[in-house]
Amino acid sequence: MSSTDFPDAPIIVWFRDDLRVTDNPALNAAAASGRAVVPVFILETTEHHVPFGGAQRWWLHHSLTSLDASLNALGSRLTLLRGNAETVLSEVVAETDAGSIVWNRRYSRYGIETDTAVKASLKDNGIYAESFGGRLMHEPTQVKSGTGGAYKVYTPFWKAFCATVTPRAPLPAPKAIAAREIWPASSDLDDWRLLPAKPDWSGGLQDAWSPGEAGARDRLEAFIQGGLARYDSQRDLPAVEGTSGLSPHLAFGEISPFQIWARVDQVADGMPVDEVTTFRKELVWREFAYHLLVNFTELKTTNYNGQFDQFPWAENDEHLQAWQRGRTGYPIVDAGMRQLYETGWMHNRVRMIVGSFLVKHLLLDWRHGEEWFWDTLVDADPASNTASWQWIAGSGADAAPYFRIFNPITQGEKFDPQGTYVKRWVPELAKMPAKYIHKPWEAPLGDLLAAGVKLSETYPRPIVDHKQARERALDAYQRMRGLAA
Helix, strand or coil, rough: CHHHHCCCCCCCEECCCCCCCCCHHHHHHHCCCCCCCEEEEEEEECCCCCCEEEEHHHHHHHHHHHHHHHHHHCCCCCEEECCCHHHHHHHHHHHHHCCCEECCCCCCCCHHHHHHHHHHHHHCCCCEEEEEECCCCCCCCCCCCCCCCCCCCCCHHHHHHHHHHHCCCCCCCCCCCCCHHHHCCCCCCHHHCCCCCCCCCCHHHHHCCCCHHHHHHHHHHHHHCHHHHHHHEEECCCCCCCCCCHHHHHHCCCCCHHHHEEEEEEEEHCCCHHHHHHHHCCCCCHHHHHHHHHHHHCCCCCCCCHHHHCCCCHHHHHHHHHHHHHHCHHHHHHHHHHHEEEEEECCCCHHHHHHHHHHHCCCEEEEHHHHHHHHHHCCCCCCCCHHHHHHCCCCCCCCCCCCCCHHHHHHHHHHHCCHHHHHHHHHHHHCHHHCCCHHHHHHHHHHHHHCCCEEECCECCCCCCCCCHHHHHHHHHHHHHHHHH
């Protein structure tokens, strides 16, 4: 059976994490057929589907609005549906007399299992289904190690990727999309209540982001013009706009990695090699994260390194809440957590610092951090979020050794030497001198008074002592190794 078996029947394009019209292989294939196209997005509600976090729900609302506008410009529209994907798609097929359904692949365990079941069900009912590669520059099972298995270390994966994968050119948006005269019933986006209402905490997100395909293109171009040439030298400085800011747009598929790679190629000859290579490595790290997710399907919930099943994690709700609220007493940690809560995003260097603090200073299970990030990050991604948390915890593939414990004081002094980042997100420390901005508890009383800081009142003292916490973490690591031996 093929799509040509239904020469006049409409084609359903099932949008998921690919909310764009440019470089969308499934949409391009449907539009090229000349048949009527029914674009559909399903808010999946099955018990095994990991729901969107609060920040991503806000983003999804605006991204769907943007996608619908883009489809309208092409003569089409987006149908919004909710429920079990297999059931909903069967209903749309019946309502539209569609003969085919196409989509771009997704790679989480739930996504693969759902799509496999949907494809089998459609085939049983005489409906043609086809999937395309549009989210990644490679299929996660494509790059294999010398032994024929999956890579566990990033650097060899990067080398193999460069040797075996040639990212294709991005596809243009369709010039027009044929439409049906009668459209299927659609939900009202406002009825999904994706936006926060009482209270509406999204003001910081609105100030920081422009969800949608146009926002993604603008963000890429701003980075190409202003940040790429200094990426390697500035990406670790949280007070500087040194990163691309493309991660949420990639998470929702408002832009593809092919588009980013191709745009970098266009300007690479005029850029310092190290800066461009470092940025490309970050794009390929995302590919590596999906490589791990597909080849280790339990990555989200299970330690990649089984030794960590024996790790003596602590249980301390007070410490967890202090971390979540940015009230740990360590300014660089608190600045990152507050930036996250206000904007739905956190600088990558600071993500490593706050992650290390949670699992090593507080001895709290990395899964607490992964869950909080999933709920609060606009760029929460099933592969990158989990792989990064396991990396910082020491339990993942190619992980930072557990005994590598970031000192939040020296990390702050190295990457935010004047305290510019801290002062922005922890305004109660705005008048602290740079010498003490990352360790206010060591400041002389006169400096504290001049800065208007009262420790334990206007700003907390450290909830744990760094030296003692480091020693406790190393002891826990040794106990784990003994139990796992």
